[in-house]
Amino acid sequence: MRQVLFQIPLDRPWNLGPFGEVPGFGFGLVLVLWVLIGIMIFISHGRDTDWKLDLSHELSSFAYWLVVAGMIVFGAPYIGGYLRENGSPNFRDGLPVFGYGLMLFIGFSSAVSLATFRAEREGLSSDLIWDLSIWLFIPGIVGARLYYLCQYYDRVFTGVPSSEWLMAAFNLSQGGIVLYGGLIGGALGYFAFCFVRHIRPLALADIIVPSVFVGIGFGRIGCFLNGCCYGAASSLPWAVQFPRDSATFASMVEKGLVDINAACTPPLHPTQIYSSIDGFIIAGITAWYFGHRRRNGEVLAVALLIYPVTRFCMELLRADEVGQLKTNLTTAQLVSIGLFVVNLIFMAYLSRRPAVREPIVLPPQNTKPLATSASRIVNI
8 A cells, every 4th residue: 555656856866776866857857758759749740741831830839848848947846846845745755646646547548548449449539538538537526526525524624724624625635535426427527518519328328338447447446555445354365454654544543443553454355456356347348248239328237237236245345434324334335226226227218229229429400301301302
């Protein structure tokens, strides 16, 4: 478990192990890479245009490139020096790369890339998926954070001065998002996107569902690195223990499950890894079923049939949640039950529809029936 995987020095050389220390920012390695990237982009653009370059466009592109180069040479070292003197502990030795955030980035990139590949095979533009990713990502993060703030209001704001509430609400460096909240927020963004772009939601959902679970798989690895979503005590050979400086240890001390003077937590179920494997397996199943679907929405139905069941069972192995509504069921279990029931109704609806896969993009609304056009020809 490592919340901070490594730190990138902004005002000092980088230690590359056997290669020794090399300058990073400033006149160093990052600038060299940026120059090489600029040269490659310029050559590629020149070949695409047969070297018939638009001077105004090239000057604007060079100006942008020059601004970034200036930030590499002068801006980054200045910011690094300032953070060393005034920053929080995580930022004094460089720009921290949080394991949780890195896994979210890898998961998001992998999910979008796979969805793009699948969309292109269905005759859609890759730009459509990249546009959709923004409509999913931003509402998803907002929904996930709002869900967390509602569920753990006391944990986030207790002891925090009112002047710092806004900062506490947006502080995601230590985790603090809930998957179901992200799915709800992402769903709202998704339906809004389909409405604006005149797309059949069920048809597009079948394309992106496997990618969603790829993202979940990587995201749960981030949970393991962060130490959240931990499991109950276990005597299995693969049980894990979290050290004193981990979020898991602090949470268990707060709940009275671990003595504050202990060296680490007791052996626990690695439920984060279980959930990650579960996400990748569902991604594989839905990707396979995608080629066998008979009607739009069936891939989504398969995912909503499996995931609520596995998530409900996963909650039985977790120790970071308590029962809600005077039951032993956690919030995630209650949502899973509701989602499972809704999906049964959805599957019954699908079974009554013709076994035909309708086009993903809706026809233009101003298209007039052929008979009307023909009748006008006859009248003429």
